[in-house]
Each structure stands twice: as C-alpha cells, then as structure tokens.
C-alpha cells in the first residue's frame with residue numbers, strides 16, 4: 456500500500472466523520488511506487504476532490520516564517536493593515552475585512568490577498584517569507600499536477616503544470632485570519648460561518664492551516680464534515696474532471712486562539728483557453744462545456760455570488 460488510505464466513512468445518526476485520503480509524497484522518487492502514487496492521487500481527486508499531502512518536502516522554516524509574518528500582520532492596528540499593502544498591489548488585492556469579493560458576500564474573518572506570480576514582470580510579494588512560500592508551494596503544485604497527468608495517462612506530463620509555471624500565471628496567495636471565538640451565530644444559533652460555502656475556481660488549491668479547526672467539506676448527500684487541521688500537512692483541493700469540492704470555514708472553533716489558514720491558488724494565465732485535453736474527449740464522450748478563457752471564467756465569477764456554480768454558464772447544449 457502506497458499511502459495511508461482514508462479511514463472508512465463512519466456514519467452515526469447525526470454526525471459523520473470522514474477521512475480525507477492521505478498521499479505520502481516521499482514515494483515520488485521510488486520508480487516502483489510512483490505509478491500507484493499517481494493512481495491514488497487521481498482516485499482521491501475523483502472521489503473526494505480533496506486530499507492531504509504528507510512528507511511534502513517543504514521545510515518547516517518556510518512555513519513558520521510566513522505564519523509568523525501573517526500573525527504579526529494581523530496583530531497590527533487596522534489603519535496600518537490597510538496601508539501596509541501599499542500602492543504596489545492593485546485592487547482587488549490587499550487587506551480585506553469581512554467583505555469577500557464584490558458581490559455582498561461577507562464572512563467572519565480578515566484576510567490578505569496577493570498575486571502569487573513572482574516572475575520578474577510582477578512586483579515582489581510583501582515579504583521574503585511570502586516569496587519563499589510561493590516558490591515552494593508552486594513547485595509542490597507542479598509536482599502534483601505532473602503526477603495527476605501520469606495517473607490519467609496523458610502523454611504530455613506537463614500539460615497542467617505548464618499553466619501555473621507560465622510567467623503570466625494568475626495564481627494567488629491568500630492568508631485568512633479568523634478571530635478566536637466559540638460563540639455560535641447569535642441569529643440562527645448555528646455554526647458561525649467564517650468563509651461561506653463555495654468551490655475554488657483555480658486549477659488547484661494548496662491549503663495549510665494552524666492547529667485550529669474550521670475547514671469543512673460538503674459530502675455528495677449535502678452533509679458538512681470537518682477536516683482535521685494538521686499544520687504539518689497540506690490539503691489539496693482539485694478542480695475539473697476532478698470536481699472541485701464544495702467547502703467552507705467555520706469561525707467558532709476556539710475560544711482563545713485565532714485560526715490562520717494560508718491558501719495558494721494555482722491558476723493559468725488570463726488568456727489561457729480552458730478546454731478538455733484531446734485524450735479525454737471522443738464522439739461518445741463529448742466535451743460538456745464550451746471552451747473559455749480563464750479571464751472569461753473570472754469575469755463570470757466576479758459577476759456572481761460566492762456559492763454560485765459558474766461552470767453551468769459554460770455548459771454546452773446537447774445540439775452544440
């Protein structure tokens with residue numbers, strides 16, 4: 456067995472615990488195990504849309520430096536936070552408080568949203584810690600995308616990873632900070648929503664959080680289940696044929712400690728056309744969507760609400 460397999464789904468009347476599949480990336484160098492590793496990644500993407508990566512090879516230093524940077528940043532007075540991001544980072548990037556996007560979605564959090572393309576054509580991120588982190592996680596994202604191509608038997612192994620390696624890649628880095636509280640929503644007495652339900656639109660998301668829980672994923676039957684926090688691992692949320700998992704973050708998990716999560720969203724350049732790879736379509740298995748560019752998709756996204764499914768807008772009619 457190459458990876459620790461997910462713990463079996465356990466269901467009780469009211470709650471459901473789910474084990475997200477764990478991928479042990481140390482096996483990538485082992486020629487004998489690599490094919491089953493890539494197969495397990497594909498399976499995890501198809502069945503769950505999320506998996507956990509352990510032995511990822513990213514040093515603790517890189518992670519804790521950005522974590523420290525983030526915690527220091529969020530501890531500053533509000534005016535400083537707004538001005539710290541400065542004019543080098545254009546809107547919609549920068550510091551945000553409660554407002555998520557521009558369509559009225561709000562959450563119980565503050566965040567920092569940055570462009571994560573550190574090629575020479577873009578200004579550097581806020582700090583060396585963020586640059587180093589993006590270097591490391593974008594390499595990890597590329598490695599995983601190569602493994603996915605291998606698992607799908609696509610002849611061109613870099614067909615996905617090239618999109619985020621591109622010097623014009625539209626990738627993002629996001630730090631979310633949820634203040635400590637155990638209080639439920641006073642109006643509904645249900646969980647306090649930190650970040651409302653949605654699916655990430657990019658190619659894949661690499662999420663890491665401290666040891667405070669909050670992330671939940673939606674099961675096919677609509678039940679929300681918590682994902683155990685693990686500061687030593689990364690959670691990978693996927694997209695495409697690997698349907699993007701619906702998720703949200705709950706904000707009332709700790710009375711004393713803030714939750715901080717860091718997301719790297721690997722994205723293609725704005726002018727990249729998104730369409731199925733040749734090997735995946737045939738007359739019997741036609742493409743379900745019209746081709747579109749990442750820029751067009753983002754425009755559709757900005758015109759909709761956080762929880763809307765934008766992919767439907769690009770669905771092909773049967774006769775098209």
Ligand SMILES: O=C(O)CCC(=O)C(=O)O
Pocket residue numbers: 629631650655662664669670702703704716718
């Ligand atoms: O903070 C989290 O754990 C989840 C946030 C999230 O889903 C996002 O920023 O897209």
Ligand SMILES: [Fe+2]
Pocket residue numbers: 653654655702
């Ligand atoms: Fe998300």
